[in-house]
Amino acid sequence: MVLLQTIVLLALSNVFMTLAWYWHLKGMNDKPWILAALVSWGIALAEYLIQVPANRLGHTQYSVATLKILQEVIALSVFVPVAIWMLKEPVRWDYMWAAACMIAAVFFVFRGQLTAPTAAQTSQVAPAPEVSTPSPEAFTDRG
16 A cells, blocks of 8 residues: 555656646747746646655655655656647657666566565574664763
8 A cells, every 4th residue: 555655746746847847848948948947947846746745655665765666667667758738849769769768677676575485584683783872871981
């Protein structure tokens, strides 16, 4: 459930970020760049208000590296339709090969989580060592 919620939030945040980064190329091309930058900054704020909770939620179960790969694939999944339909960019085979590499990256970061550990694997895990807190006397100035 955490993965699904994280994906939905990251997808929504990437819609805002893609619009913040690229919509002005068509929607405000005739306006001063500073105005386009300020409007884009406002849109990006909405993206951050969704992206930060998405990463916090995702990080409860996944590493930062896993979240980053996931985010990049989602970003490309959002960007490609925008580039094709809104910005009228042509699709090239190199883009398809790059997308295949990103899908492979997702496979590799989630590969260890696709199968449940066997009993032999779980029995090989060593218990975490106990950590002791130093006493206040350990921090006194000894001259």
